[in-house]
Amino acid sequence: MNERLKPCPFCGGKRIILDCWEGIHGLNYYVLCKKCKITLYSSDGFMLKSFDSAEAAVNAWNRRAEVPQRIDGKPAGMSAEQFEACYEDDSDA
Secondary structure, eight states: OOOOOOOOTTTOOOOEEEEEEEETTEEEEEEEETTTOOEEOEEETTEEEOBSSHHHHHHHHHOOOOOOBOTTSSBTTOOHHHHHHHTOOOTTO
16 A cells, blocks of 8 residues: 555644554554544444554545635635635736
């Protein structure tokens, strides 16, 4: 597997590891940020469990939420002027 792990979505740390341990049903994979120690497990009700494959763990870690939108449909964190500038019609130029 050659897919690279993205930086931590919480602290921006770049020291991200993919690790595993052997359980009664085979290998269990998880991802851990060495900077803030956040880890990614899939949750199964009361018990936390790891992923069944390295690929599943990496894909879950690398998945990112969509950019939040304000109620008016403009990207969050962008002023109205900045948003409008992105869509200015410069066909007259």
